[in-house]
Amino acid sequence: SHNVTKVFGVPHEQVVFCHDEATGLKAIIAIYSTALGPALGGTRFYPYESEDEALADVLNLAKGMAYKNALADLDLGGGKAVIIGDPTAIKSEGLLRAYGRFVQSLHGRYFTACDVGTFSEDMDVIARECSYVTGRTVAHGGAGDSSILTAFGVFQGMRAAAEHTWGEPSLRGRRVGVEGVGKVGRRLVEHLVSDGAEVVVTDVTEAAIDRVRAEHPEVQVVDGHAALTGAEIDVYAPCALGGALDDATVETLRAKIVCGGANNQLAHTGIEKQLADRGVLYAPDYVVNSGGVIQVADEIEGFDFDRARQKATGIFDTTRRIFQIAADEGVPPAVAADRLAERRMSEIGRLRGILVGS
Amino acid sequence: SHNVTKVFGVPHEQVVFCHDEATGLKAIIAIYSTALGPALGGTRFYPYESEDEALADVLNLAKGMAYKNALADLDLGGGKAVIIGDPTAIKSEGLLRAYGRFVQSLHGRYFTACDVGTFSEDMDVIARECSYVTGRTVAHGGAGDSSILTAFGVFQGMRAAAEHTWGEPSLRGRRVGVEGVGKVGRRLVEHLVSDGAEVVVTDVTEAAIDRVRAEHPEVQVVDGHAALTGAEIDVYAPCALGGALDDATVETLRAKIVCGGANNQLAHTGIEKQLADRGVLYAPDYVVNSGGVIQVADEIEGFDFDRARQKATGIFDTTRRIFQIAADEGVPPAVAADRLAERRMSEIGRLRGILVGS
Numbered sequence: 170s171h172n173v174t175k176v177f178g179v180p181h182e183q184v185v186f187c188h189d190e191a192t193g194l195k196a197i198i199a200i201y202s203t204a205l206g207p208a209l210g211g212t213r214f215y216p217y218e219s220e221d222e223a224l225a226d227v228l229n230l231a232k233g234m235a236y237k238n239a240l241a242d243l244d245l246g247g248g249k250a251v252i253i254g255d256p257t258a259i260k261s262e263g264l265l266r267a268y269g270r271f272v273q274s275l276h277g278r279y280f281t282a283c284d285v286g287t288f289s290e291d292m293d294v295i296a297r298e299c300s301y302v303t304g305r306t307v308a309h310g311g312a313g314d315s316s317i318l319t320a321f322g323v324f325q326g327m328r329a330a331a332e333h334t335w336g337e338p339s340l341r342g343r344r345v346g347v348e349g350v351g352k353v354g355r356r357l358v359e360h361l362v363s364d365g366a367e368v369v370v371t372d373v374t375e376a377a378i379d380r381v382r383a384e385h386p387e388v389q390v391v392d393g394h395a396a397l398t399g400a401e402i403d404v405y406a407p408c409a410l411g412g413a414l415d416d417a418t419v420e421t422l423r424a425k426i427v428c429g430g431a432n433n434q435l436a437h438t439g440i441e442k443q444l445a446d447r448g449v450l451y452a453p454d455y456v457v458n459s460g461g462v463i464q465v466a467d468e469i470e471g472f473d474f475d476r477a478r479q480k481a482t483g484i485f486d487t488t489r490r491i492f493q494i495a496a497d498e499g500v501p502p503a504v505a506a507d508r509l510a511e512r513r514m515s516e517i518g519r520l521r522g523i524l525v526g527s
Numbered sequence: 528s529h530n531v532t533k534v535f536g537v538p539h540e541q542v543v544f545c546h547d548e549a550t551g552l553k554a555i556i557a558i559y560s561t562a563l564g565p566a567l568g569g570t571r572f573y574p575y576e577s578e579d580e581a582l583a584d585v586l587n588l589a590k591g592m593a594y595k596n597a598l599a600d601l602d603l604g605g606g607k608a609v610i611i612g613d614p615t616a617i618k619s620e621g622l623l624r625a626y627g628r629f630v631q632s633l634h635g636r637y638f639t640a641c642d643v644g645t646f647s648e649d650m651d652v653i654a655r656e657c658s659y660v661t662g663r664t665v666a667h668g669g670a671g672d673s674s675i676l677t678a679f680g681v682f683q684g685m686r687a688a689a690e691h692t693w694g695e696p697s698l699r700g701r702r703v704g705v706e707g708v709g710k711v712g713r714r715l716v717e718h719l720v721s722d723g724a725e726v727v728v729t730d731v732t733e734a735a736i737d738r739v740r741a742e743h744p745e746v747q748v749v750d751g752h753a754a755l756t757g758a759e760i761d762v763y764a765p766c767a768l769g770g771a772l773d774d775a776t777v778e779t780l781r782a783k784i785v786c787g788g789a790n791n792q793l794a795h796t797g798i799e800k801q802l803a804d805r806g807v808l809y810a811p812d813y814v815v816n817s818g819g820v821i822q823v824a825d826e827i828e829g830f831d832f833d834r835a836r837q838k839a840t841g842i843f844d845t846t847r848r849i850f851q852i853a854a855d856e857g858v859p860p861a862v863a864a865d866r867l868a869e870r871r872m873s874e875i876g877r878l879r880g881i882l883v884g885s
Binding site: 183184186 | 533534629
């Protein structure tokens with residue numbers, strides 16, 4: 170292939186290939202930056218087609234974590250790891266612990282957590298070899314279901330967007346369309362209903378819809394992505410798969426605000442500009458969905474839900490600040506968010522140059 | 528290219544890509560194995576054409592160090608590092624110290640040393656950020672010129688080969704052809720003359736020849752590789768560039784023993800078999816030239832020349848043992864050496880499974 174990913178073609182600080190033949194471990198740990206502290210990011214366990222595909226994914230994900238952690242006001246850099254293989258076929262105590270030894274050998278430059286294909290129980294196994302593990306089971310000090318603060322954070326971001334658009338940090342009387350009412354979307358509906366919003370939802374799973382209707386009979390239901398995004402709504406909250414904001418969706422979108430919990434909402438580069446040109450205020454996904462990483466990161470200090478929730482309220486201020494920078498610098502909020510993250514990495518990262526002595 | 532090197536296509540334990548944009552550092556540290564201890568191997572600073580070429584080189588060199596260190600009876604695994612770029616253009620305090628921080632971040636899994644493009648003075652700079660550095664200047668506890676024990680070790684290996692071939696561990700009365708009388712070859716001539724051998728030499732550099740003739744007027748000189756290897760000699764000692772043993776050379780070689788200080792003497796796989804088939808005893812290069820790594824490795828304990836020299840006398844026994852295994856198992860000595868190295872890595876490496884307690 171002509172498109173082989175080159176490690177030195179990207180600005181990542183360190184990329185570590187870890188190999189243990191006996192257990193079949195093939196892992197890549199990518200550290201984008203440690204300017205703000207240890208690189209935190211989950212371990213994805215996935216049957217990549219090739220080493221190159223795995224490398225491209227981990228590099229991309231590590232960069233995303235660096236930006237997310239920077240804007241979540243965490244003292245954490247950005248990293249990510251992938252383990253190549255089918256977890257249902259090769260995941261074992263030996264493999265996970267071999268991986269744990271490699272994470273340990275980085276001596277805190279990288280903290281791991283759950284991601285696709287890894288669960289809190291796996292983190293407990295990794296932690297038998299390694300001190301730098303979050304996302305653990307509650308019995309081992311874990312933060313538990315991180316969708317609680319993810320939803321809470323999205324709601325904070327939406328309040329900031331409401332304030333920017335209508336002058337008041339409230340969704341009272343607004344019509345909010347939530348796409349995907351799984352773990353995060355369902356909890357977001359809860360916040361919206363409490364705040365006095367009208368809520369309309371869609372989901373590919375009947376059971377998820379039934380559950381929301383049972384809890385909140387007043388919630389309306391529409392059939393699918395196009396029906397929701399084309400409906401008369403004030404706010405669109407994508408909380409399902411990535412890529413919800415594609416060209417067709419932006420064309421027909423009637424909402425003034427987009428703010429949801431899904432990852433990678435922009436289907437391609439340039440969508441952020443299209444949204445801005447159409448007068449839609451986009452709250453960058455990685456900013457408003459950072460409640461989850463705030464929750465697991467809190468484990469490093471010994472998990473305290475109230476402290477983590479307090480930290481997640483900061484998403485309101487950060488989102489507001491991003492809208493302000495976007496207005497001041499004449500760029501879409503997604504660009505403003507990237508700039509703010511880069512400034513924090515650069516400004517705070519350089520402070521280590523001041524020797525504190527021993 | 529279809530021949531892109533894949534990290535997980537080789538058995539190496541860990542490969543670390545280290546990147547610092549500000550200083551231009553692009554380094555790859557390859558750890559083949561830590562079964563026997565920290566991976567020791569030099570840092571090569573070279574203007575590779577591509578990241579892929581650098582990766583292929585460092586993987587190959589790291590494996591070679593693992594085998595060399597294992598047979599040198601060191602408590603060290605095998606590793607190597609490359610820095611991509613022209614050292615005359617980009618080497619700087621900042622780049623070397625950035626590299627030092629990455630080596631330090633491995634916390635002793637890898638020890639570095641000099642190689643092509645790096646010098647003891649560079650090691651001193653790296654050591655300003657890092658505790659895991661050998662090959663330092665004498666003023667900083669360095670072992671100094673490692674060609675002293677390299678030559679001594681080659682001589683020990685040659686004595687073992689003489690014993691295996693003629694029954695006595697001596698070169699007295701034998702005619703030995705030394706190709707390359709630079710730092711190592713010149714010192715080897717010294718040992719040979721003292722032992723009572725007749726010595727014939729060749730070198731591409733006139734000054735090197737003149738120096739040997741000045742020290743030992745009885746040494747004969749021939750003109751070039753073909754003249755030396757085709758001459759009536761009992762022992763051929765390649766001490767110049769790699770690849771000295773190619774098909775043409777093996778065809779015309781009249782020596783009964785090949786034993787020299789050069790790296791990678793076999794031009795291609797299969798030459799070891801051709802030599803054996805023609806009744807030529809080949810003392811594997813990486814076994815007999817390990818006096819140099821024994822010398823720099825001794826720095827880890829605080830350099831003591833007599834202790835390092837004592838250790839290098841072990842090359843006699845190791846070479847003898849390899850010839851014995853080759854005879855017992857019906858394989859060329861090069862294969863026997865690889866097997867012995869693999870056995871030590873496996874047998875001694877597994878002992879860490881016995882917990883010693885705290």
